[in-house]
Amino acid sequence: xxxxxxxxxxxxxxxxxxxxxxxxxxxxxxxxxxxxxxxxxxxxxxxxxxxxxxxxxxxxxxxxxxxxxxxxxxxxxxxxxxxxxxxxxxxxxxxxxxxxxxxxxxxxxxxxxxxxxxxxxxxxxxxxxxxxxxxxxxxxxxxxxxxxxxxxxxxxxxxxxxxxxxxxxxxxxxxxxxxxxxxxxxxxxxxxxxxxxxxxxxxxxxxxxxxxxxxxxxxxxxxxxxxxxxxxxxxxxxxxxxxxxxxxxxxxxxxxxxxxxxxxxxxxxxxxxxxxxxxxxxxxxxxxxxxxxxxxxxxxxxxxxxxxxxxxxxxxxxxxxxxxxxxxxxxxxxxxxxxxxxxxxxxxxxxxxxxxxxxxxxxxxxxxxxxxxxxxxxxxxxxxxxxxxxxxxxxxxxxxxxxxxxxxxxxxxxxxxxxxxxxxxxxxxxxxxxxxxxxxxxxxxxxxxxxxxxxxxx
Amino acid sequence: xxxxxxxxxxxxxxxxxxxxxxxxxxxxxxxxxxxxxxxxxxxxxxxxxxxxxxxxxxxxxxxxxxxxxxxxxxxxxxxxxxxxxxxxxxxxxxxxxxxxxxxxxxxxxxxxxxxxxxxxxxxxxxxxxxxxxxxxxxxxxxxxxxxxxxxxxxxxxxxxxxxxxxxxxxxxxxxxxxxxxxxxxxxxxxxxxxxxxxxxxxxxxxxxxxxxxxxxxxxxxxxxxxxxxxxxxxxxxxxxxxxxxxxxxxxxxxxxxxxxxxxxxxx
Numbered sequence: 001x002x003x004x005x006x007x008x009x010x011x012x013x014x015x016x017x018x019x020x021x022x023x024x025x026x027x028x029x030x031x032x033x034x035x036x037x038x039x040x041x042x043x044x045x046x047x048x049x050x051x052x053x054x055x056x057x058x059x060x061x062x063x064x065x066x067x068x069x070x071x072x073x074x075x076x077x078x079x080x081x082x083x084x085x086x087x088x089x090x091x092x093x094x095x096x097x098x099x100x101x102x103x104x105x106x107x108x109x110x111x112x113x114x115x116x117x118x119x120x121x122x123x124x125x126x127x128x129x130x131x132x133x134x135x136x137x138x139x140x141x142x143x144x145x146x147x148x149x150x151x152x153x154x155x156x157x158x159x160x161x162x163x164x165x166x167x168x169x170x171x172x173x174x175x176x177x178x179x180x181x182x183x184x185x186x187x188x189x190x191x192x193x194x195x196x197x198x199x200x201x202x203x204x205x206x207x208x209x210x211x212x213x214x215x216x217x218x219x220x221x222x223x224x225x226x227x228x229x230x231x232x233x234x235x236x237x238x239x240x241x242x243x244x245x246x247x248x249x250x251x252x253x254x255x256x257x258x259x260x261x262x263x264x265x266x267x268x269x270x271x272x273x274x275x276x277x278x279x280x281x282x283x284x285x286x287x288x289x290x291x292x293x294x295x296x297x298x299x300x301x302x303x304x305x306x307x308x309x310x311x312x313x314x315x316x317x318x319x320x321x322x323x324x325x326x327x328x329x330x331x332x333x334x335x336x337x338x339x340x341x342x343x344x345x346x347x348x349x350x351x352x353x354x355x356x357x358x359x360x361x362x363x364x365x366x367x368x369x370x371x372x373x374x375x376x377x378x379x380x381x382x383x384x385x386x387x388x389x390x391x392x393x394x395x396x397x398x399x400x401x402x403x404x405x406x407x408x409x410x411x412x413x414x415x416x417x418x419x420x421x422x423x424x425x426x427x428x429x430x431x432x433x434x435x436x437x438x439x440x441x442x443x444x445x446x447x448x449x450x451x452x453x454x455x456x457x458x
Numbered sequence: 459x460x461x462x463x464x465x466x467x468x469x470x471x472x473x474x475x476x477x478x479x480x481x482x483x484x485x486x487x488x489x490x491x492x493x494x495x496x497x498x499x500x501x502x503x504x505x506x507x508x509x510x511x512x513x514x515x516x517x518x519x520x521x522x523x524x525x526x527x528x529x530x531x532x533x534x535x536x537x538x539x540x541x542x543x544x545x546x547x548x549x550x551x552x553x554x555x556x557x558x559x560x561x562x563x564x565x566x567x568x569x570x571x572x573x574x575x576x577x578x579x580x581x582x583x584x585x586x587x588x589x590x591x592x593x594x595x596x597x598x599x600x601x602x603x604x605x606x607x608x609x610x611x612x613x614x615x616x617x618x619x620x621x622x623x624x625x626x627x628x629x630x631x632x633x634x635x636x637x638x639x640x641x642x643x644x645x646x647x648x649x650x651x652x653x654x655x656x657x658x659x660x661x662x663x664x665x666x667x668x669x670x671x672x673x674x675x676x677x678x679x680x681x682x683x684x685x686x687x688x689x690x691x692x693x694x695x696x697x698x699x700x701x702x703x704x705x706x707x708x709x710x711x712x713x714x715x716x717x718x719x720x721x722x723x724x725x
Binding site for chain 1: 609613614616618622625626627628629630632691692693694695696697
């Protein structure tokens with residue numbers, strides 16, 4: 001069994017190709033069933049967002065699997081020939097496929113590194129695959145792991161901490177002037193999209209009072225309804241400005257609406273309480289001379305953009321930490337994958353029961369020292385035959401199911417029933433053993449709680 | 459025992475100062491925790507040292523200038539730890555711990571002749587403690603003022619560097635500035651009153667206009683105007699920050715005045 005991925009993303013394909021390949025939600029189910037109808041494809045999940053289309057799959061043979069997935073993608077949109085498609089595709093298998101999934105989930109492969117949307121999209125894709133029963137033991141485990149890795153990255157690094165959009169950068173700056181936005185008043189001058197977005201962020205951060213003014217009075221009244229604010233007549237807004245802690249300006253005016261002396265007057269009226277002015281208009285609507293007014297802090301679109309670029313750089317530094325985490329997590333996942341192989345499982349099962357048998361026979365024979373050599377052989381023979389009969393069906397079933405879609409499930413079950421992942425006392429040193437046991441029980445607790453949570457969701 | 463503890467305290471404050479100053483320029487949360495830890499341990503040693511000294515000299519009860527400065531430094535660290543615990547602003551340590559270290563070092567560096575304050579008044583320590591508490595308030599105001607001015611400059615010039623991300627919001631600093639002066643001012647007032655009473659007992663005159671008394675009166679008047687200005691005509695934010703920096707210079711000059719007076723008395 002091998003995990004593979006074939007796909008394309010914003011890094012390898014232009015929007016013209018991505019949009020053709022993207023699978024709308026309504027057709028995901030049909031696409032998934034088609035995917036799993038290919039021979040040798042055991043499990044499948046389709047992640048289709050505006051920045052990437054990727055097929056994750058569990059296949060019997062890596063080479064054949066790649067061909068099948070490519071075929072599948074080429075068939076997804078008939079207007080795309082596979083010659084057009086192939087140059088944009090990337091494909092990974094095994095640990096690299098798992099690493100890719102983890103990186104995607106943790107938003108390290110995103111256009112804006114650290115954005116949180118992709119995790120939601122991955123969860124949705126997984127839900128759809130679950131609903132259509134196209135995932136199995138391996139995919140379920142790996143995708144759940146990817147989701148938990150993404151959460152770990154989010155909490156243990158600062159990758160998602162800083163603002164990477166212009167409108168949010170305004171909020172971040174506001175917080176360096178006002179420690180608490182709850183009691184603050186924001187005034188919205190004009191109704192540019194970016195300003196509205198920034199106002200929405202500010203309200204989400206606790207700002208309660210919103211005053212809105214636009215050149216068209218009705219427009220201001222409509223907006224005030226929308227934001228739960230108060231409309232202010234346009235010709236009075238400069239006088240009302242003193243009541244606003246934050247002033248967001250974005251109108252289509254081609255000249256300065258607010259001059260330095262207007263701001264100076266407002267600051268004086270406020271008793272020198274600081275004022276935060278954001279000018280998102282191009283051409284600018286606030287006279288840049290406001291910079292010289294004490295206790296007034298003016299930022300224009302370039303300042304905000306500059307801040308965003310800086311934050312993006314910081315995120316990339318945090319991404320390096322995240323990459324290191326992912327290397328660790330992939331190693332754990334690969335270890336688990338290995339445990340699902342049938343042959344090592346059969347050998348481990350054989351060794352385990354032989355050892356149990358040996359120990360029990362030794363114990364009993366130690367107490368029955370009066371037995372003759374023939375009787376001793378008889379006792380050993382009895383133990384062997386019981387053990388062999390007990391595991392016979394298990395062995396046969398495991399061998400028979402090697403190539404069925406339930407194979408990994410049987411292997412996993414056998415490993416759990418016979419405690420095959422728990423090393424026998426003689427295998428490991430004391431320290432290794434206790435660490436191993438601690439790790440295992442922790443992991444299986446988490447697995448159980450995850451599967452419980454999952455049942456509740458379903 | 460006390461002097462060994464003082465040496466350890468000083469070494470720890472020095473380590474914390476270096477660590478906090480490095481933290482100022484680096485993106486590392488671990489560093490702030492380490493610095494905080496060193497400061498806290500230093501504070502414990504400092505507390506032991508002060509207690510031991512107080513226990514040893516309880517009978518005579520005339521505090522030395524060294525003890526007064528040491529108490530000042532101890533209070534600065536205490537205020538820092540309390541504010542840090544409540545608001546989580548480790549960057550405050552990058553300003554306050556060096557200040558505490560400086561006052562402790564300058565106390566230790568004073569010539570042996572100065573430390574003797576005349577045992578003129580049984581409760582002289584009340585005057586010293588109150589004045590020093592007032593000075594702690596102004597010191598915190600000073601630190602808040604300096605931080606305000608730095609953050610204001612960074613915002614105005616749009617330099618969003620490491621320091622910018624670590625310094626707290628402007629209005630928080632302005633509030634801290636106000637609080638510390640509102641607390642420091644009445645303490646200084648009481649310190650001056652008790653000082654004048656002790657002067658009356660020792661020299662037979664409330665005011666002799668020596669450098670200490672002159673400094674204290676100038677400082678008091680200055681902060682009186684600063685507080686009045688804030689409450690009436692809106693001297694807050696940037697102006698308040700500047701004023702508290704200047705005001706703290708008055709406090710330092712007054713302390714120098716105390717040293718000079720000490721010399722005068724000795725000679």
